[in-house]
Structures are given as structure tokens and as C-alpha cells.
Amino acid sequence: MIKTNTNRLVMQSVQGQISHPSSVYPYRLMHDGTSHILPATGGITYNVRIGDPAMGWVGDHIEPGVTIKAKDEKSNGALNLLACIGNEAKVVSGDAKGAEGFVTGIHGGVEHVMIYFHQKDLEKMSIDDQILIKSYGQGLKIQGFDEVMIMNLDPELLKKMNIKIADDGCLEVPVVTEVPAYLMGSGTGAATAAKGDYDIMTADPEANKAYGLDQLRFGDLVLLRDCDNSYGRGYLKGAVTIGVIIHSDCIKMGHGPGVTTIMTCKTAKIRGIKDSNANIAYYMEVK
Structure with missing residues (x-):
């Protein structure tokens, strides 16, 4: 059985709000040279969740579940750096307040954090709802495996x-x-x-x-x-x-x-x- 330094890690709050999908130029260029208008990153994705196929969707860079981002650049930097896959997440504002989920990924470039919630909770959520994450895991080590x-x-x-x-x-x-x-x-x-x-x-x-x-x-x-x-x-x-x-x-x-x-x-x-x-x-x- 592996042993870790878990008892020395720091658990700290980070928070963001559900982000709106964004678009400036409508077309996305495919690798075959054709252009397409497709849904992409951000928002609440109701019918795509963790465990589903990652291939075959009529979309581009689709993020499953709920996407969050902090509006302040430095705060968002910490959110993306400290949030870890599997961390507990809780809705702290809006009609879905109290709903619990967990982090499923961190998406670079757009600087988004994705979170899984039950379908019944997704239906109560809105853009800009605040979600708090108990960030925990950066600095984790397995004893005897420093490399x-x-x-x-x-x-x-x-x-x-x-x-x-x-x-x-x-x-x-x-x-x-x-x-x-x-x-x-x-x-x-x-x-x-x-x-x-x-x-x-x-x-x-x-x-x-x-x-x-x-x-x-x-x-x-x-x-x-x-x-x-x-x-x-x-x-x-x-x-x-x-x-x-x-x-x-x-x-x-x-x-x-x-x-x-x-x-x-x-x-x-x-x-x-x-x-x-x-x-x-x-x-x-x-x-």
C-alpha cells in the first residue's frame, strides 16, 4: 500500500462563478479546411458529463458539467492552480445553493475549472452562480518515490x-x-x-x-x-x-x-x- 504526505497538505478555499460561453468570431476552422459554427467552452452543459464518450460530439472543446471562472485575473489564476481533480465543490449562491459536486478537470487557455453536479442540481443553476471548492492536493507526494x-x-x-x-x-x-x-x-x-x-x-x-x-x-x-x-x-x-x-x-x-x-x-x-x-x-x- 502506498503512503503519502496527505496529513501535511493544506486545504484552502477557492471560488469562481459559472461562466457564460463566449464567442467573437462565429466560425471554427476544422483541420480539413472547412468552417463550422459549433458550441464550445463555458456555461452549463446539461447533456454531457464525466464518464460519457469524449468523442463524436457536434462541438469543439466541450467541457462536461459546469464550467467556472473567477472574474479577477489573479483570483482565477489561483483557482486554476489550486483546484485539483476530485476536490469537493459546493454551490454557495442561487437556487441550487448547497448542491455538492467535485472537480473533474482544469482547462488551459480558457483557464476554466470544470465540476460535476447531479442533473437535478444542474437544472437549478444559473450563469454567475458562485461555487466554492475546497482545494486540496498540490504538493502531494508518495513516500519513497521522490522522482x-x-x-x-x-x-x-x-x-x-x-x-x-x-x-x-x-x-x-x-x-x-x-x-x-x-x-x-x-x-x-x-x-x-x-x-x-x-x-x-x-x-x-x-x-x-x-x-x-x-x-x-x-x-x-x-x-x-x-x-x-x-x-x-x-x-x-x-x-x-x-x-x-x-x-x-x-x-x-x-x-x-x-x-x-x-x-x-x-x-x-x-x-x-x-x-x-x-x-x-x-x-x-x-x-
Whole structure:
């Protein structure tokens, strides 16, 4: 059984409001050169939630459930940096006040945090409703694995992931698939992986089928091969990163399902174990 420094971590409030979808130019250019008018990020997405397919939606960068953002830039920076997948969230204003959910992802670029709530609670929510998150998890470490960096992950969710230590000293982490570094696109080269995400490119149908990308779901755990997310996002042969699928497939060149990093190592101290249940919805018992 793994041991962590959970008892030394700090739990702190961060807060944002449900953000309105935004648009300046109506058309989105697909990788085949065609233009489309589609729903995209922000707002309350009523019919897409964690555990659902991340592929095939008539949309672009769709964020499941509820999207929040703080209006002040510095506050929003802290919201995106400190909120971790699995953190408790509670509505603190509006008709849905008191409803409880949990963080499902952090989306870079738009700087959004996504949250799961029950459908009955979504129906009571409105744009600008305030949602408070008990941020908890940044600085999490597994004892004896100093070379493995953990980020953006609630300690209680880590416990539910059934991570084991193999006889050869590697951490065995459940994942639904492995993705090669050459398929990682938008977001590569970012200065930090401690917030936001980066995209798996999906313009190649053969690669999608070969690596099971066409079967990805919101909340799936995936292993990124030869990807180092220690101090940014880049290529390093032998490095291993574990991430969570947080937004849908995209039509833009260089984009696709978004991955928020939860674990990374410059060496092969992490091993992926194929498991079809390796999904946040399963661990959080979403019905």
C-alpha cells in the first residue's frame, strides 16, 4: 500500500462563478479546411458529463458539467492552480445553493475549472452562480518515490485509484490506454503542468483506432509515453505521464481531447496497467 504526505497538505478555499460561453468570431476552422459554427467552452452543459464518450460530439472543446471562472485575473489564476481533480465543490449562491459536486478537470487557455453536479442540481443553476471548492492536493507526494511528481489530484481520489508498488519498485497505475508522445499537440511547451491541460491530436483516423482514442471517455486515465510534465510539458525519452481526459475532441488542427496531468516522472518508475474502469466517474461512484 502506498503512503503519502496527505496529513501535511493544506486545504484552502477557492471560488469562481459559472461562466457564460463566449464567442467573437462565429466560425471554427476544422483541420480539413472547412468552417463550422459549433458550441464550445463555458456555461452549463446539461447533456454531457464525466464518464460519457469524449468523442463524436457536434462541438469543439466541450467541457462536461459546469464550467467556472473567477472574474479577477489573479483570483482565477489561483483557482486554476489550486483546484485539483476530485476536490469537493459546493454551490454557495442561487437556487441550487448547497448542491455538492467535485472537480473533474482544469482547462488551459480558457483557464476554466470544470465540476460535476447531479442533473437535478444542474437544472437549478444559473450563469454567475458562485461555487466554492475546497482545494486540496498540490504538493502531494508518495513516500519513497521522490522522482514521481503528483499534481492536480485530490489525495482521497488517489486512494481510490488502486495504485500498487510492483516487485521491481515501479508504481502500477490503472489506465485505459497509452498515447505516444508524437500525438500530443496544443499545450506542448507550456511553462507548467500544475494547471490546465494539453491535447491529444486526433486528425489521423488510423492512430485514433490503433491507440483506442476513438473510445475515450471524459474522466479516463491515460498514460502519455515519453512525455515529461515535471516543469512544463515536453518530450523526454523514457519519461511517463499519467493524465485525465477533461474535455471533448476538437475540430482544430493540433487539438483533440484534453489531458490534465496528475502524475509524471522523468524515468520509467510509473507503469500503466490496462483497466477499462480507470475513470474518475468510476472512482467517484457517479451513477
